[in-house]
Amino acid sequence: MTNPSTLPPVLGRKLSLAPMMDITDRHFRKFCRLLHPGMVLYTEMVTTGAILHGDRPRFLKFDPTEHPIALQLGGSDPQSLAECAKYGEEWGYNEINLNVGCPSDRVQEGRIGACLMAEPELVANCVHVMSEATSIPITVKTRLGIDEDEDFDRLTSFIRLLKDAGAPLITLHARKAWLQGLSPKQNREVPPLRYNWVHQIKELFPELIVEINGGINTDEEVAHHLKMVNSVMLGRAPQNNPWLLRELAYLHGPEEGLPSNRHDALERHSDYIEEELKLGRPLPILIRHLLGLFQGVKGAKRWRQALSSPQSRTFDSWLDLIKLAKDIEISSEI
Numbered sequence: 316m317t318n319p320s321t322l323p324p325v326l327g328r329k330l331s332l333a334p335m336m337d338i339t340d341r342h343f344r345k346f347c348r349l350l351h352p353g354m355v356l357y358t359e360m361v362t363t364g365a366i367l368h369g370d371r372p373r374f375l376k377f378d379p380t381e382h383p384i385a386l387q388l389g390g391s392d393p394q395s396l397a398e399c400a401k402y403g404e405e406w407g408y409n410e411i412n413l414n415v416g417c418p419s420d421r422v423q424e425g426r427i428g429a430c431l432m433a434e435p436e437l438v439a440n441c442v443h444v445m446s447e448a449t450s451i452p453i454t455v456k457t458r459l460g461i462d463e464d465e466d467f468d469r470l471t472s473f474i475r476l477l478k479d480a481g482a483p484l485i486t487l488h489a490r491k492a493w494l495q496g497l498s499p500k501q502n503r504e505v506p507p508l509r510y511n512w513v514h515q516i517k518e519l520f521p522e523l524i525v526e527i528n529g530g531i532n533t534d535e536e537v538a539h540h541l542k543m544v545n546s547v548m549l550g551r552a553p554q555n556n557p558w559l560l561r562e563l564a565y566l567h568g569p570e571e572g573l574p575s576n577r578h579d580a581l582e583r584h585s586d587y588i589e590e591e592l593k594l595g596r597p598l599p600i601l602i603r604h605l606l607g608l609f610q611g612v613k614g615a616k617r618w619r620q621a622l623s624s625p626q627s628r629t630f631d632s633w634l635d636l637i638k639l640a641k642d643i644e645i646s647s648e649i
Contacts, residue, residue, distance in 0.1 A: 324353065325383040325409040326452055326484055326524055329541060329566040331355035333528060333550030334387040334412070334456070342596075343604040344381050345587055347553065349580060351560040353567020356384045357548075360414050362425065363390035366399045375406045385410035387456070389417070389427040391434075393441045397448035404449045410484075411449065413441060415457040418492035418502045429492040432461045435473045439480040446481035454484040456528070456548075459512055460491040467512060474516055474523070484524035486548050487513045503529075503551070514543040534562055541566075556610040577608055578640040588633050598628050602636070614643035 321327075332339060332347055334357035344356045361374045366388075377384055386403040388411060390396045400411045415438055417428030431438050438455070445453040455477050459470055477485060490506040497505055508530050517525040527540050528548035537547045553560050558577060564570050574580035591601055606622055609615040621639055626632055 322524075323383075323409070323452075325355055325385065328353065328355045328383070328546050330537065330560075330563055331385075331486075331526065331546060331548045332357055332553060332560075333548045334358060334360050334385075334414070335550055335554065336360060338554055338604070341377055341381070342591070342601050343554075344384070345378055346557065346580075346584055346604060347560055348381055349583055350557060350574065351564045351567070352573070353564070354560065355410070356381050357412065358384070358386050360387045360389045360417065360422075360427075361399075362427065363388060363392065363395040363399045364425075366402055367395060371402065375402065375408075377406075377408075379407075382407075383409040385412050385454070387412040387414055389414045389422060389425070391426040391431055391437060391441065393437075393444035396441050397444045400445045400449045400451075400453065404451050408451065410452045410454055411445060412454045412456055412486075413438070413445070415455055416488050416492065417499070418458075418461075418494055418497070419499045423494060429458050429461055430494055432457060432464075432473065432492075435476050438473075439476040442477055442480040442482050452483050453481060454486065455482050456486040456488070458488050458490060458492045459509055461494055462491075465491050467515070470512065471516070471519060474520060478520060478523050484526060484545075485516075486526040486528055487516065489513050489527060489529040510540070517544045532559075534559070537563060537566075554604070555607045557605065557608050558610070576644050577612075578637065578644045581605075581608075581637050581640050585633070585637065589630060592630050592633075598630070598633060602633070609640075609643055612643065613647045618643060 331354055336359050339357060339359050347356060365374050386408040388396055388399050403411045414428050415431045422428040423430045442453055474485060489508045489510050492502050513527045525544045526546040526548050527544045531547055531549060532552040540547050564573055574583060588601055602622055606619050609618045621636060
């Protein structure tokens with residue numbers, strides 16, 4: 316059985332933030348790190364073409380406080396992936412993750428994502444070549460199957476190939492993916508969840524670090540899965556309710572010194588907001604991930620309305636939002 320205490324933080328984690336396009340940008344990751352110091356943060360998926368031929372700093376830059384952090388790559392050419400993995404290592408990432416789970420039409424056209432499950436030997440070769448090119452972990456995020464192909468033995472063979480190719484950690488979204496007929500959103504909701512398959516994979520490969528993803532939304536659900544697997548990857552849950560990450564901070568050590576409430580978290584986030592505003596970043600871009608911060612709390616509607624207001628465009632507006640957060644915290648305790 317894998318002993319998390321002997322692993323580097325990026326592999327010994329119990330919780331991670333899923334790579335989500337147009338969501339897990341560095342502004343959201345920065346706030347998530349404030350709430351949960353030990354979890355692993357994933358970037359949005361970056362294609363090999365973007366790194367090799369595009370604005371590399373734009374795609375690879377991150378704040379040092381984001382460690383441990385993983386770069387997720389999209390691609391299918393082993394040499395291109397290896398070259399991008401080396402860039403990721405040079406930029407300081409702790410892990411490189413290969414996307415074999417995204418079902419969108421756009422990524423399929425580039426031979427990226429879940430469609431690669433139909434080519435297991437290619438995926439294994441990608442992992443092997445990337446592993447040979449770098450000294451940091453090369454991991455894989457994938458599904459249980461694609462389209463009509465929903466066979467546990469075939470999944471087991473795929474996982475064995477990835478492990479033998481050098482992947483120490485596999486993240487399994489506990490659903491299959493339909494490559495045609497469903498939108499990415501529907502692919503996160505329609506195919507049934509099969510958590511037992513992920514639990515069984517861990518039983519079959521005790522030396523492999525197995526992380527589960529898909530439809531997990533509460534502290535209780537996270538605790539339940541951690542009895543069977545090494546780690547839980549959360550996606551839409553912290554997007555809709557960032558404070559959930561603070562509630563789960565106990566998973567990675569003492570909670571002393573962490574934000575005591577939402578208002579406290581926003582005050583601590585102010586220096587970052589101010590620095591980004593001075594660099595010309597629009598406030599709505601910096602705060603759009605905070606809409607769900609007061610989910611389940613009296614006053615949440617007022618908070619969402621304030622963040623969505625056209626007036627929320629200056630640092631004065633940010634200070635006004637902090638005052639509003641304090642009012643909501645006080646009123647919720649009465």
